[in-house]
Amino acid sequence: MSDKIFVETVRTTPTFKKRFEFVERKGLGHPDTICDLVMNKISIELSKLYLKETGMIQHHNMDKTMLVAGQTENKFGGGKILKPMKLVMGDRATTSIDGRQLPIGDFAITTAKSWFEKNLRYVKDEHVEYQLELGKSSGQLRSIFKSPKSFASNDTSVLVGYAPYTETESVVLGMEQYINSKKFKAEFPASGEDVKVMGFRNGDCLDLTVAIAFVDSFVDSQNDYFKKKRQMLDAITEFGKKKTPLRIHAAINCLDDERKGIDGVYLTVLGTSADNADSGEVGRGNKANRVISPSRPAGAEAIAGKNPVSHIGKIYNAMSFKIADEVHKNVMGFDEVFVWMYNVIGMPVNDPKAVVVQPITKNNSEITTSQINQINEIVSSNLEKMDEFCKKLLSEQIEIA
Template sequence: MRNIVIEELKAPEVYRQRVEVVERKGLGHPDYICDAIMEQISVNLSRKYLETFGSILHYNIDKGMLVAGEVEGKLGGGRVVSPMKLIIGDRATFEAQGIEIDVPELAVGTSQQWIQDNLRFVDPENLIYQIELKRGSAELTDIFSRGEEILGANDTSAAVGYAPLSPTEKLVFECERYLNSRKFKKEYPESGEDVKVMGLRHREDIHLTVAMPLVDRFVESEEAYFKKKIELHNRIEEFTAGFAEKARAELESCMCLKPTVSLNTLDVPGRGLQGIYTTVTGTSAEDADGGQVGRGNRVNGIIPLNRPVSSEAAAGKNPVSHTGKVYNLLSHRIAAHIYSEVPDISEVYVWLLSEIGTPIDQPQIATAQLIMKKGSASEVEKEVAEVMEKELENIQAFSMELVAGKCPVC
């Protein structure tokens, strides 16, 4: 029997708390870029191992850094002076059964394809790629050679997930997704991908501070910048107002959300390029800000400051043995299933702790903390435990979803 513990949490739900702070770093943010690329390398390398050897071998490509370059900004169109540098590091298996895998080539090719697919104004050929991948240690590599159906954990690692998202968390997440949607970019091609949304809720008032650069080739003058900024600001306000209307219907008895928006608050008219937020490429990684794996969104796509979160960076980790990845995502999956399948639960937190070497379906402990709408946790304890047992029993199938890239990590 697995060590499953169910307890009742005597605390207000996050959306009932007086103050809530939520952040999301968007598609073109340097930290998001690092997480997304390392994860795509993980997916592609897993696929290569499966095709070549019939199983996934040891790797963890979860150490990455994007070093900012240098540009010369100019209204009407600037230029890149010095390219960005992407450092890809940690461990991988380069050879097995007498067959070699060109991991560096795969890593660079994956990076270039991701940039081409997601960053409209970044030339993937105009980056420096520094590969710092080494062979894994003997003991960790041996985990994959022991013939076990379910691999042992390659780390002692803790994770926590929760459900449901609060209205503020949903709004911050959906706002960035809206601003970086293909439809929005088609309508406003001058809007850069480096979108950051910070949400502050004080009681029922939600204020979003949004940063989104304008690509300078589309901006002919300072006057044109501020005119376009007003238009973009209005569109964001329209979006948040529509979201709030839906939230009022869902939580009518609890709260009436009142959103407001600020956009590019560092701007100062009359200072030329020094007083407006423009980029050459749509990302601040061109000259203002570097990126690093693990500094961006948690695996549910936001940085929720009111919630407990894992310190592990899931992006790029091995999806069949590294619990820093598997448990991070699985804890949210279990929490979501408990919330949707068990009645009278208002909020749920799921904690998972692995022990290195122990099969990943046998955590040291699996705990669910329940905030009840009515009744007590003891009344639903059996149902909650059954959901947790089922999810842990199916951990291999879940790992294969991670292998296929079906579960976003940022």
């Protein structure tokens, strides 16, 4: 395996030392995040169903999905739903084993309904319609799963991870989690789950632009909306100042306009813009480390909904970040670490064609033989424990969005 692990020193300025940085986080109720989390949950539960019914996980991928926005009539004090959202669930699954049909479609819908019920306070059964576009897996791809001890890669892909989090990434992630926390919702029940945080760092100044979908049943009037908005902004600013030494400037719902009445405020009925204003897709949400960082390298594969034992678009997506984090924490002398993982369809998942580790050394010093040896040990150890890692993906011990 060591002949497939490559270490290359990168001589450049690490992200946290650059003057400018951009980071985004799409929260729990954002339409893109809904698609990611719902379809990932379906993949996980479907994998468990396959294990129960057939003794092993079968071929499936649940990563081609769109949430089509509904239509509402917003009103201070509580609006109404005119047209429900529609979740179009697509891609491929193994629908029968040895001539025995499996109820994949019904199972997917039931799992999606359960996710909405547990995660979005105001979304009920009648607020979402479901359209199934799940086709039957091809025979060639299903054949990968006939030998459970050595799954072949489902795709040809290259994925990349990095470490550590920058201060900006930590603040943006923490800010969304704070706004969607039980504590914040108890204090500000008008705040919906659809939260987006965009951070722009210029030196030691961090500009945070936050979008929060207000739930109209908790807003009595235009004046009440702007009062609650100011109170939320104060809480958010205070949280940011406690979390980071960076100088914080925050703003909420920047499209608001007091001159336009109800059309000048960000109201929803269900706490998500998907009830009226915005559709969503798998893969347009957060990356495998739960933020979107245009300042860092990124692979092209969505992590959500892919098969947890054969699709490297999921497995390597998550593992590359894990390896990068372990290298940064355990090998002294690196400011930043990038890890690229590459494999070809049909090759064993635990035997990638290449793993390229690119550390940025402190002060651009030369990488040492000892550091290279430590990196090789970390990468090899992770590849040897691939089955254990996949089980953690299946048991949701690894957060993906």
